[in-house]
Amino acid sequence: MRRRRRRSVEASGRRRCPAGVRGTPVRPVARPSQAGADGEARAQHDREASRDVDRALGSSGARAFYAQPTYANPTGAQWSTRLGRDVLDVVRRHGAFLVEDDWAHDLAIDTDPRPVAAYDDDGHVIYLRSLTKSVSPALRVAAVVARGPARDRIQADLGATSMYVSGLLQAAALDVVTQPAWRSHLRGVRPRLRARRDLLAEALREHVPEATLDRVPAGGLNLWLRLPDGTDLDLLVRECEARGVLVAPGGEWFPAEAPGPCVRLSYAGPDPDRFPEAARVIGEALRAAR
Numbered sequence: 001m002r003r004r005r006r007r008s009v010e011a012s013g014r015r016r017c018p019a020g021v022r023g024t025p026v027r028p029v030a031r032p033s034q035a036g037a038d039g040e041a042r043a044q045h046d047r048e049a050s051r052d053v054d055r056a057l058g059s060s061g062a063r064a065f066y067a068q069p070t071y072a073n074p075t076g077a078q079w080s081t082r083l084g085r086d087v088l089d090v091v092r093r094h095g096a097f098l099v100e101d102d103w104a105h106d107l108a109i110d111t112d113p114r115p116v117a118a119y120d121d122d123g124h125v126i127y128l129r130s131l132t133k134s135v136s137p138a139l140r141v142a143a144v145v146a147r148g149p150a151r152d153r154i155q156a157d158l159g160a161t162s163m164y165v166s167g168l169l170q171a172a173a174l175d176v177v178t179q180p181a182w183r184s185h186l187r188g189v190r191p192r193l194r195a196r197r198d199l200l201a202e203a204l205r206e207h208v209p210e211a212t213l214d215r216v217p218a219g220g221l222n223l224w225l226r227l228p229d230g231t232d233l234d235l236l237v238r239e240c241e242a243r244g245v246l247v248a249p250g251g252e253w254f255p256a257e258a259p260g261p262c263v264r265l266s267y268a269g270p271d272p273d274r275f276p277e278a279a280r281v282i283g284e285a286l287r288a289a290r
């Protein structure tokens with residue numbers, strides 16, 4: 001099938017656990033995020049999560065902790081403000097840094113995210129943000145926000161490795177984000193993303209009822225779908241692809257053994273009118289892959 005005929009529910013993006021982890025003495029630990037929980041269950045989850053970070057920094061001696069606190073790729077999980085503050089305290093106590101990858105900040109749907117960096121008053125957060133999702137992959141300009149000695153070292157290092165970021169691209173990026181139209185663009189993205197997200201979620205509920213959608217994410221581009229145990233994920237992905245639907249197998253995102261078969265489905269691609277058709281194909285492929 002020609003590519004443009006494909007009903008893609010998958011976008012390109014960061015996949016897999018960080019390459020640097022493979023082949024090192026690092027022991028990956030999967031920690032399920034608390035989908036939909038609030039109150040005491042959420043508070044308990046947050047305490048355990050920041051304790052895990054504390055333990056990991058203590059036992060490894062690592063100086064940096066990388067995280068996506070807002071609409072994490074692929075699950076769409078979002079940290080509570082309390083968890084952000086707690087992790088920041090832990091990182092500070094260890095004399096380490098939180099590398100906050102705020103890749104989906106501009107793709108908010110139901111919440112108004114506040115970066116952990118906003119609570120950082122002594123330079124323990126290195127904050128990353130890019131325009132590739134909210135403007136265009138062609139405008140490959142990202143920002144690093146850091147303070148103090150970390151900022152100086154990053155600047156020296158980047159200067160030495162990349163020499164410079166294209167002045168033309170920087171001017172274009174600055175032009176985009178300083179126009180009044182930038183704010184209205186972001187406001188317009190929100191309802192469009194919401195409509196797409198809800199359309200795909202609804203289509204999956206209807207056509208793939210065996211699967212579980214733990215979380216309808218409050219932002220970002222992806223739905224993270226848990227499939228029944230025993231699903232042959234490779235077969236499912238191949239069946240879908242043969243019928244023109246591209247989905248991303250979830251195993252690649254787990255740093256340790258995956259707790260079960262999952263797929264990441266993006267609602268950002270063109271042609272949302274075809275989401276129901278794509279969901280029907282996924283449902284049929286799932287039944288063939290069990």
Ligand SMILES: Cc1ncc(COP(=O)(O)O)c(C=O)c1O
Pocket residue numbers: 012013014068073101103130131132133142
């Ligand atoms: C976790 C994460 N970080 C950052 C990015 C953005 O990377 P770039 O700006 O290089 O496209 C993405 C894009 O998919 C991502 O998934």
